[in-house]
Amino acid sequence: MLLQRLRDGETGAEKMLYACFAGKVCAVCRRYLSEEEDVKDAMQETFIRVFRNIRQFEYRQEGGLLAWVMRIATNECLAMLRQRAVMPTTPLDENLETSDEDIDDLQQLPPTTVLDMVRQLPEGYRTVLNLYVFEEKSHKEIAEMLGISPMTSASQYCRAKRMLVKMIQEARKNLHEHEG
Amino acid sequence: MSMKDKEFEKLLRQKINAAETPPPPPEWWDDIEASLPKRAGNARPRAVYLRRWAWTLSAGAVASVVLLLAFLHNVDDLSPESPVIIAEDASRRAEPTDGAAQDAAADVQNERLLAESRPTTKQSAAKSTASGTALLTDNGTETVEAAAQTNAVAAYHAVKDAETRESTVENPSENPEISDEKSGGQTENADVYSVAKRAVRTDEAQQQRLVAAVHHSQAGSSRGITGNVFVTGGTMGQRSNNVTSYGWNMGGMQPSSDPNHMSNGLPSEPEKTVSNVREKHLPPFAVGADVRIPVTSRFSIETGAAYSILVSTFNRPLPPSITHQQAHFVGIPLRAVVDLFSRNPWNVYVAAGGKWEKCVAVHTDETEDTGVADARPTQWSLQMGAGIEYGLSRNVAFYLEPGVGYYFDNHTILRTAYQAHPVNFTLKVGLRFDIGGKRR
Numbered sequence: 059m060l061l062q063r064l065r066d067g068e069t070g071a072e073k074m075l076y077a078c079f080a081g082k083v084c085a086v087c088r089r090y091l092s093e094e095e096d097v098k099d100a101m102q103e104t105f106i107r108v109f110r111n112i113r114q115f116e117y118r119q120e121g122g123l124l125a126w127v128m129r130i131a132t133n134e135c136l137a138m139l140r141q142r143a144v145m146p147t148t149p150l151d152e153n154l155e156t157s158d159e160d161i162d163d164l165q166q167l168p169p170t171t172v173l174d175m176v177r178q179l180p181e182g183y184r185t186v187l188n189l190y191v192f193e194e195k196s197h198k199e200i201a202e203m204l205g206i207s208p209m210t211s212a213s214q215y216c217r218a219k220r221m222l223v224k225m226i227q228e229a230r231k232n233l234h235e236h237e238g
Numbered sequence: 239m240s241m242k243d244k245e246f247e248k249l250l251r252q253k254i255n256a257a258e259t260p261p262p263p264p265e266w267w268d269d270i271e272a273s274l275p276k277r278a279g280n281a282r283p284r285a286v287y288l289r290r291w292a293w294t295l296s297a298g299a300v301a302s303v304v305l306l307l308a309f310l311h312n313v314d315d316l317s318p319e320s321p322v323i324i325a326e327d328a329s330r331r332a333e334p335t336d337g338a339a340q341d342a343a344a345d346v347q348n349e350r351l352l353a354e355s356r357p358t359t360k361q362s363a364a365k366s367t368a369s370g371t372a373l374l375t376d377n378g379t380e381t382v383e384a385a386a387q388t389n390a391v392a393a394y395h396a397v398k399d400a401e402t403r404e405s406t407v408e409n410p411s412e413n414p415e416i417s418d419e420k421s422g423g424q425t426e427n428a429d430v431y432s433v434a435k436r437a438v439r440t441d442e443a444q445q446q447r448l449v450a451a452v453h454h455s456q457a458g459s460s461r462g463i464t465g466n467v468f469v470t471g472g473t474m475g476q477r478s479n480n481v482t483s484y485g486w487n488m489g490g491m492q493p494s495s496d497p498n499h500m501s502n503g504l505p506s507e508p509e510k511t512v513s514n515v516r517e518k519h520l521p522p523f524a525v526g527a528d529v530r531i532p533v534t535s536r537f538s539i540e541t542g543a544a545y546s547i548l549v550s551t552f553n554r555p556l557p558p559s560i561t562h563q564q565a566h567f568v569g570i571p572l573r574a575v576v577d578l579f580s581r582n583p584w585n586v587y588v589a590a591g592g593k594w595e596k597c598v599a600v601h602t603d604e605t606e607d608t609g610v611a612d613a614r615p616t617q618w619s620l621q622m623g624a625g626i627e628y629g630l631s632r633n634v635a636f637y638l639e640p641g642v643g644y645y646f647d648n649h650t651i652l653r654t655a656y657q658a659h660p661v662n663f664t665l666k667v668g669l670r671f672d673i674g675g676k677r678r
Contacts, residue, residue, distance in 0.1 A: 067583070068581075072271070085257070102270050105270050156240065169253045173254055191247050191254075
């Protein structure tokens, strides 16, 4: 129904779609972009692209529209990051094994704190981490998307994870200090 | 990748997905909405455009067929088998070429011989009636025969008047003067009456044919549709958008519903009479531009300018002549428009108002100076209609608007379709352009 109203160009339908998906799109953009101004720009470009191409969208299953909107949001974020040339080009030979302690620390942290930690990562690391963990892309796919080598993608991910674990450990330590 | 890595990623994914982020500020939507018209204005895919243009072409094709059929039907209505009687000026009335008058004059001699050879009681009664007719209608200064020679219609009225007083004539006690005249035995009056009666019968029969013809013409014209090409420009929409409309306007004509106006061809005014002039009026053809100014979300005022051309042909049997006439009008419509239903891409509305038109030129090949070529009458009319429009894009809509107009009698000597068919059904077809922004 909403899709048909959008295709008919009904003005109210556009705002209705925005009301439905704005929160989720905003969350995705905030995951990729640390600055709120960038998040706003990415959201604006996302919805404009959605409204412009809504008639090309083919509805096949439930949740398809949301997934399509999210994909557009992700691409918009990547496009913005690509324009800033923040994509890593040098592979890093670093690796980090995850310990049980890291998992426990992560388990103890509230979700909002974890999201803030991700947003504090450098953009290059954060981009690869988002694509690898949340979009569940392989390093080969990430490499194609970002125009880097798969090895660079893997290295970026490792560094992102190491930074994230470090932040988690510090947050856990601070939490213990507050509790103590 | 170890299991711990996978477990860590899964947990991280869960944490992030569970994180509640503050909703975007409301003003963000304002910026997006402000960007929509120019950014998304040409967003419709080719298939949508094709589908909408297919609608337009289909509607145009249907309108063209209707116009063609109506035009052909109109031509049939105006064939010689269905003459249309018009009222003429008194200057044409006294022409001795009137066919009915000639027939009546010839019948005078025949009826006179017939009356002399076969006098009957009925004829005697007719004598009395005719005598009374002569006295009562002409005050003894003019005979019915003379009237018949001049005009069959005058005889018709004379006998009709006599018949209304027939009971009085046949009862002398009620009117001694008439009784004296009756006893005087003016036998020539019997002939006159017979001739007049026959002339009246002939005239009545002719009138019946004419009435039938005109009624046929009315019925046909009510279905007939005349064509106007209409180019309108205007504003529309609920958002104070300027709209320019270009369209094709077809108008169908229908004679007046007032039977006295055209039904029997008899003059309604004493200084006019009847002749067998057949007139043909081609469909009015108009080009114009309208501006629609929104007042409220559903109410708009529409005005503009229009040019109309009205082509007519007059066929006079005696002497045989065909006169062609083109009358050019410029006009200003003023209408109130109310949107009844709006759901993109459809919009249904009704409109009502008036139109002022001024004749700016008349071209005629009439050799006689009748003053028609110099006539510049002003024409007022009432217009109303209901339209439906289909948005082809954010700024362009195709509309179809059937309507009806009533053209007031302006008492002009210029005879056009407006006078012949005061009630005029129209079908307006066109494109409406939104200048100020996107459509509703």
